[in-house]
Amino acid sequence: MNGHVEPRRTLTLRDVSEASGVSEMTVSRVLRNRGDVSDSTRERVLEAARRLGYVPNKIAGALASQRVNLVAVIVPSLSNLVFPEVLSGISEELEDSGLQPVFGVTNYSAEREESVLYEMLSWRPSGVIIAGLEHSDAARAMLQNAGIPIVEIMDVDGEAIDSVVGISHKRAGLEMARAIVKAGYRRIGFLGTKMPHDHRARKRMEGFEAGLAEAGIELADREFYSGGSALLKGREMTEAILKRNPDLDFLYYSNDMIGAGGLLYCLESGIDVPGKLGLAGFNGVDLLEGLPRRLATMDACRHEIGRRAAAIIGGHSESGLIGGERVELTPVLQLGDTIRRS
């Protein structure tokens, strides 16, 4: 035991260079697998690097090479189940591309989105994947001027800055409305989140109303919530809306979790689903498979969206090109057991 304590300084290429008796440049080549290096030299370098526990400094590397292997990913929330799934898709696709996702969360605040974006862009990432098409002017300007591929995800209803991968939430709402009308339901209630900044939920509802309007129907009632256990809220809201409006014959939920809560409530209350009351949610979450009855829903293609978006960044960052791609995925209506079949 000697009392000697190393003055904490992280190792540099130079340390490896000295330890191996090879020039810094060659060490750098070995560590990056670039250029031809003799096997014996490579061996010596790797051995020294390993022995010292050298970890390269990407900050210096990025500055020198003007290349950064980071992809900025900006989402509104992590509690919303949907986004972790998108992130998984991104992670997966990027796994062996040499690119690294870096996540930022905005909490559905445009202001926060702006500052997260600024922060991330200041690391000069190779690309940006960002949820939604709605951004502040400043954020939009930053994205436009960044000179890197930008992929806006989740939603295609609006004008994209560069590339876009998502579904049309308007159409999702519209088609659900048509299916419901077609099944003969007429007195329809809507239950959703009280989130003025969740543009996609808003668009779904607008599309839904448009779909009803085609048949000359108006929403009979609506109920909104915020915070808390979605499943529980789904129950409570369902109870509330049915108390207020007992002759509703359909409930459309803005997401599957509250829909599942509603379904459980109805089953317990002995309500005839889908005979007397039909139900539908949105997202197509796994969870539904385990419920006593299969809630009607529409898959939001979350995982796929993540993958496709990441693939675009990967492709463009390789080719160096920026070109607006537009990928509109089509969510499939799953009638399940909660909409009666004709």
Added chain:
Amino acid sequence: MNGHVEPRRTLTLRDVSEASGVSEMTVSRVLRNRGDVSDSTRERVLEAARRLGYVPNKIAGALASQRVNLVAVIVPSLSNLVFPEVLSGISEELEDSGLQPVFGVTNYSAEREESVLYEMLSWRPSGVIIAGLEHSDAARAMLQNAGIPIVEIMDVDGEAIDSVVGISHKRAGLEMARAIVKAGYRRIGFLGTKMPHDHRARKRMEGFEAGLAEAGIELADREFYSGGSALLKGREMTEAILKRNPDLDFLYYSNDMIGAGGLLYCLESGIDVPGKLGLAGFNGVDLLEGLPRRLATMDACRHEIGRRAAAIIGGHSESGLIGGERVELTPVLQLGDTIRRS
């Protein structure tokens, strides 16, 4: 419309300096709010920066200042509901600290953990938050040599590298076992994930078995699953284990989702819960609040763990000190409605 296209080059301090007629150094001061600058100069600089749409280059800044405001966060998975909640806690706590979380995912693979860690450390973050106490030797060495605060989270059963924030999963299992025994259950089955690398689930089971052993009881049966909808798997496994072993009087699930599936199955099958059969899960997820009956569980303190870990990094990065802190949170047993009361 002129056809002139700017050669894409990102702006530098120098551009702002020239546009504002102020030295680069002073521009830098203004943009970082450092040192005294006259109001008039500040104004001119900010105006120019805004007009040009300048975004500082943190890569260069970090290299020059040897300071990076990034916190590396490494978790096994994003599908497991638990981790997004931890990340939320971290995000929240770091919100106004000037620190930025950067997430990496390992898919429960030690090898992948090693490479993600290496990648992240090469950006010289201000700290690392990493799930679990089990790491490869190489990973452990990297963490030890990084010279920055390291917080291992979720679990306290083992030896920490630096700081640790979590709960004892062994104890969680142990206490659940005691509660179950105390309630008079004797023929007990365990249902969990088939994941050799989920050390925490493993420790819970070990603790659980130890708790049973105190009363001279052995696990009567076990059932494992992997992949798919947890809720559905919970149903299926429950059905399977009860078919095989109809006289079981308690089922302990390694997480709430499969527990919830089991609960739904039992209710539908008309099994008397908790009279004839008791049930318990683990995690204390929101979801449970919306179920017909409240599943017994134990809160894993996910959000709190995230916050505390982030707070440690924040504190240490300010003080520049590294010091092993140990925070053991105590999960509270929630008996709910699925363990009979004496």
Added chain:
DNA sequence: CTGAAAGCGCTAACAA
């Protein structure tokens, strides 16, 4: 309050 010089740790480009 403002500016000039030096250099952070690495890699591009070129030379040997």
Added chain:
DNA sequence: TTGTTAGCGCTTTCAG
């Protein structure tokens, strides 16, 4: 195959 030189864009330090 290996080495040398000159920055990358910023901040630190020191001098006005």
